[in-house]
Each structure stands twice: as structure tokens, then as C-alpha cells.
Amino acid sequence: MSALPQSSDTPTRFRLTIEYDGAPFFGWQVQKNGPSVQGAIADAVAKLTGTRVIPRGAGRTDSGVHALGQVAHLDLTKPYDANTVREALNHYLKPNPISILDVREMDQSFDARFSALARHYRYRILNRRPPATFDAALVWWVSRPLDVAAMNEAAQLLVGTHDFTTFRSTDCQSKSPIKTLASLTVKQVGREIHVETSARSFMHAQVRSMVGSLKLVGEEKWSAQDLTAALEATKRTACGPVAPARGLYFVKVDYPAEFAE
Amino acid sequence: MSALPQSSDTPTRFRLTIEYDGAPFFGWQVQKNGPSVQGAIADAVAKLTGTRVIPRGAGRTDSGVHALGQVAHLDLTKPYDANTVREALNHYLKPNPISILDVREMDQSFDARFSALARHYRYRILNRRPPATFDAALVWWVSRPLDVAAMNEAAQLLVGTHDFTTFRSTDCQSKSPIKTLASLTVKQVGREIHVETSARSFMHAQVRSMVGSLKLVGEEKWSAQDLTAALEATKRTACGPVAPARGLYFVKVDYPAEFAE
Numbered sequence: 001m002s003a004l005p006q007s008s009d010t011p012t013r014f015r016l017t018i019e020y021d022g023a024p025f026f027g028w029q030v031q032k033n034g035p036s037v038q039g040a041i042a043d044a045v046a047k048l049t050g051t052r053v054i055p056r057g058a059g060r061t062d063s064g065v066h067a068l069g070q071v072a073h074l075d076l077t078k079p080y081d082a083n084t085v086r087e088a089l090n091h092y093l094k095p096n097p098i099s100i101l102d103v104r105e106m107d108q109s110f111d112a113r114f115s116a117l118a119r120h121y122r123y124r125i126l127n128r129r130p131p132a133t134f135d136a137a138l139v140w141w142v143s144r145p146l147d148v149a150a151m152n153e154a155a156q157l158l159v160g161t162h163d164f165t166t167f168r169s170t171d172c173q174s175k176s177p178i179k180t181l182a183s184l185t186v187k188q189v190g191r192e193i194h195v196e197t198s199a200r201s202f203m204h205a206q207v208r209s210m211v212g213s214l215k216l217v218g219e220e221k222w223s224a225q226d227l228t229a230a231l232e233a234t235k236r237t238a239c240g241p242v243a244p245a246r247g248l249y250f251v252k253v254d255y256p257a258e259f260a261e
Numbered sequence: 262m263s264a265l266p267q268s269s270d271t272p273t274r275f276r277l278t279i280e281y282d283g284a285p286f287f288g289w290q291v292q293k294n295g296p297s298v299q300g301a302i303a304d305a306v307a308k309l310t311g312t313r314v315i316p317r318g319a320g321r322t323d324s325g326v327h328a329l330g331q332v333a334h335l336d337l338t339k340p341y342d343a344n345t346v347r348e349a350l351n352h353y354l355k356p357n358p359i360s361i362l363d364v365r366e367m368d369q370s371f372d373a374r375f376s377a378l379a380r381h382y383r384y385r386i387l388n389r390r391p392p393a394t395f396d397a398a399l400v401w402w403v404s405r406p407l408d409v410a411a412m413n414e415a416a417q418l419l420v421g422t423h424d425f426t427t428f429r430s431t432d433c434q435s436k437s438p439i440k441t442l443a444s445l446t447v448k449q450v451g452r453e454i455h456v457e458t459s460a461r462s463f464m465h466a467q468v469r470s471m472v473g474s475l476k477l478v479g480e481e482k483w484s485a486q487d488l489t490a491a492l493e494a495t496k497r498t499a500c501g502p503v504a505p506a507r508g509l510y511f512v513k514v515d516y517p518a519e520f521a522e
Contacts, residue, residue: 019391019394019395020394020395021394021395021397022395023395066394066395086390086391087390090390090391090392094392097393097394097395097397098394099391099392099393099394100391101389101391128362129347129348129351130280130347130351130360130361130362131351131355131360132358132360133280133281133282133327133358133359133360134280134281134282134283134284134327134358134398134399135399136282136358137395138395138396
């Protein structure tokens with residue numbers, strides 16, 4: 001595509017891979033209450049091109065949630081080079097803790113949200129009696145010892161196709177609560193416990209809701225049967241306390257081979 | 262020792278293993294300009310015991326330098342249990358980003374500073390074109406690609422016994438600039454480059470001075486011969502720009518087997 005001449009009225013679609021610190025933002029999506037990642041990127045695009053273009057993201061991360069590999073697309077009418085777009089956006093994004101890791105030109109058929117085959121999230125728990133220090137804003141500090149094996153075993157009960165009403169926010173706008181969870185694993189990684197999960201799509205606060213309930217299993221407050229009962233209750237009040245946003249990372253998005261990097 | 266009855270005038274010596282975020286502190290050591298880690302711990306001890314006791318640390322980390330395993334000792338006259346000391350200090354240290362990871366009772370012959378056989382430091386570099394985001398306060402972001410193999414190879418020229426005048430701060434108070442560097446390695450670790458180094462002792466700003474010069478090698482601004490020339494110059498002005506404090510971690514301290522954990 002990049003070899004074809006472009007007229008000024010044929011926009012070029014760019015795919016952005018984005019890392020950010022969620023702490024200062026009211027989430028990915030532009031809204032009235034405060035700064036958003038999407039809005040900060042739109043502002044940077046305006047500084048580059050003179051026109052504010054709202055990027056469409058693969059996932060609407062909540063307030064405080066981080067990303068290692070959020071993906072978004074946007075159309076620019078001027079024929080910029082992908083590297084120029086990346087360099088310019090990173091320049092204009094300062095001092096926001098948002099970093100455009102990669103920009104590439106895509107066919108107009110690519111849609112960061114609707115083309116996505118799978119989304120991957122990681123949740124980081126620091127499980128020890130002494131408090132967190134330099135990573136306090138990046139992990140969930142859980143002082144009571146967690147049984148990682150029990151958490152991982154129970155997690156498998158949530159894998160597959162279920163009605164996840166228990167594990168979604170009451171303000172979730174997804175039409176159906178029935179989703180297929182492709183994987184959910186809990187493992188010790190160095191000094192942290194990581195919960196890794198993948199699905200075609202997740203509902204609002206779903207990962208943090210699952211992690212909050214798995215923590216109860218890890219603390220032996222819930223048995224695996226309690227987790228199943230919570231799932232089968234299909235009501236929000238059956239969920240454990242939702243894990244805080246600061247431990248959650250939107251890791252990456254999978255796309256069909258035709259859009260492969 | 263813990264089995265022996267203690268009279269009120271026989272103090273008990275405790276060894277503290279300490280993690281901290283260096284960002285808000287003017288370094289480990291108590292001084293007049295601002296908050297210190299040592300001072301914050303002394304304040305917490307005062308809240309526990311009624312008496313302010315200054316802990317003696319194994320290493321005087323500079324302003325902004327972090328610790329994963331600083332070690333300090335202090336003497337308490339009341340017969341506290343080690344776990345109580347740890348829990349109480351962590352309680353009174355809030356909201357300082359200082360965490361007492363471990364406390365154990367030691368013989369009076371143990372001295373956190375003078376008993377130390379080796380000190381281990383790690384320096385974290387995020388080497389990529391896009392800026393750092395959520396870890397911006399925890400790494401040194403270097404945008405120009407670094408040649409890790411060249412850095413590691415050159416690093417070996419600094420290992421051994423040398424006059425390290427070039428690589429110490431002009432306000433270093435060490436009597437002799439001649440020190441023995443036990444190891445210095447540079448390696449890619451996930452998305453970061455880590456410089457790991459060990460020695461019986463380091464001089465003021467020595468690790469950051471070595472890292473700053475190795476970065477020049479990684480950027481191909483310096484050859485390995487340039488690094489040797491800088492070392493042999495034995496003058497501070499021959500050093501490369503000193504690496505920033507935020508990427509440096511005091512990892513751990515080795516003690517003789519008699520004091521083993």
C-alpha cells in the first residue's frame with residue numbers, strides 16, 4: 001500500500017501500539033470528567049496535523065489501568081510516513097506517560113477494535129507481608145499469603161463459555177453477558193504473582209472482578225466450589241471485591257494473519 | 262542468643278533487611294537538607310520504643326537511589342521479638358516507601374557495615390526509542406540503541422583491583438581510591454538492559470559513574486580502549502556523564518557464614 005500514490009482525499013490508516021501508565025487518566029476513552037489516554041493521543045495528532053482525530057482502541061481500559069500493548073487505529077489525510085507519525089506523537093505526547101511503541105500503515109479494512117481476535121491481560125500481585133515500595137503504583141500489594149496453586153486450579157473453572165454477569169461491572173454496556181474465556185492462569189513470577197488471561201473480548205471490569213474473587217480463593221476464604229457458585233449465581237453481588245486498577249495491564253491484541261506485524 | 266535471659270541494660274542487636282524507593286529521599290544517610298531513609302527508620306524506632314536510634318547501614322545510597330536489600334543494624338534495650346520489630350517499624354514507617362523485609366536478632370559482633378563481605382548493585386536501563394511510561398521513575402531511559410555485548414566486553418576491563426579515581430565523586434570520603442571490583446556484567450533482561458556489579462565496597466557514585474561510561478561504549482562513542490584510558494587517567498574529568506540515580510538498586514549484602522540468614 002505504501003508504494004501507491006495517494007491523493008489528498010484518500011486517508012491513510014495507521015495502527016498504533018501504545019504503552020501507558022494508567023494512573024493519571026480516567027481510562028482510555030475520552031470523557032468529560034478528566035484526562036483520557038485517547039484524548040491525549042487525539043491532542044497530539046492535532047498538534048501534528050492541525051486536525052484532532054480520535055483513535056479507536058482495541059480495549060477501553062478503565063481509570064488507572066495500564067497498557068503494555070494497547071492497539072488503536074486512526075486515519076490521517078496527509079501522507080505521513082509511519083516513523084514520522086510515531087516520533088511526532090511521542091514528541092507531542094510529552095509529558096504524558098503515554099508512549100507510541102509502533103506505528104504502521106494498514107489497509108482500510110483493519111479496525112483495531114473489530115478486527116481483534118484476542119485480547120491479553122496481566123494482573124500483578126505483590127504477595128508479601130511487608131508493603132510495596134518503588135512498585136507500589138504498579139502492583140496490588142496483598143499481605144496475606146496466597147495459595148497460588150489453589151488459585152490457578154480454581155481459575156480453570158472460569159475458562160470456557162459462561163454467563164459472566166457476576167464478573168462484570170453493573171455499568172457494563174456489553175449486550176450479552178455470555179463470553180468465552182480462552183485462558184486464565186495464576187503463577188508465581190519472581191517476587192510477584194501474575195494472573196494472565198486471554199479472550200476474544202472482556203466485559204467492563206471483568207479481569208479485576210475475576211482477580212478479586214481468585215484472591216479470596218488464594219486466601220482460603222473461598223473454595224473452588226464457592227467460585228463456581230459465584231459464577232453460577234449470575235448476579236453482581238456474588239462477586240468478590242474487585243481488584244484495584246493499578247495491578248492491571250492490557251498486554252497485547254491478536255489480529256488475523258493478514259494484519260500480522 | 263534469643264534463649265538467654267536479658268537484663269534491661271544489655272541491648273539486643275537487630276539486623277534489618279530494607280527495601281525502599283529512593284525518589285523522595287536525600288539518600289540513606291541522615292543529613293540536614295531533607296528526608297533520609299535512615300532518619301525515617303530512626304523516627305519509626307522512636308515511635309516504637311520512645312528512643313530514637315540511628316540504624317547503621319551497609320551502604321550509603323545516594324539521593325534517589327533505590328534498595329531491594331539494604332542491610333542495617335540497630336540496638337534496642339527493650340527485649341522485643343524480631344517479628345514485632347518488623348511489624349511495628351513497617352506500621353510506623355507509613356506512608357514512607359520504605360519496607361522492612363526481614364528482622365533478625367544478631368550477636369553484638371555483627372556490624373551491618375563492617376561485617377559485609379560484598380555488596381551487590383543493579384542498574385536498570387530501558388533502551389528503546391519510545392519513552393518510558395509507568396516505569397519512568399525506576400529505570401534510565403536511553404533512546405539510542407546500545408550494543409550490550411560491547412558494553413559487557415568493555416566492562417571486564419574495570420574488573421579487578423584498580424585506582425578508581427575516575428569513577429568516584431569528587432566528594433567521596435573513601436581514604437583510598439584503590440578498590441577491587443569483583444564483577445561487572447551487562448546483559449539484556451526482558452525489555453531492559455541490566456548492569457550487575459559486586460565488590461567488597463564501592464565508592465561514592467562509583468556504580469553510576471561506571472554505568473554512565475559504559476553507556477558511551479554502548480553508543481559507540483567510546484571504544485573499549487577509551488574506557489581503559491579513562492580508568493588509567495585516574496582523574497574525575499575523564500569519566501563519562503554519571504547515570505541518573507533512579508535506575509540504581511542496592512540489591513543485597515553478603516556476610517560471613519556465621520551471620521548467615
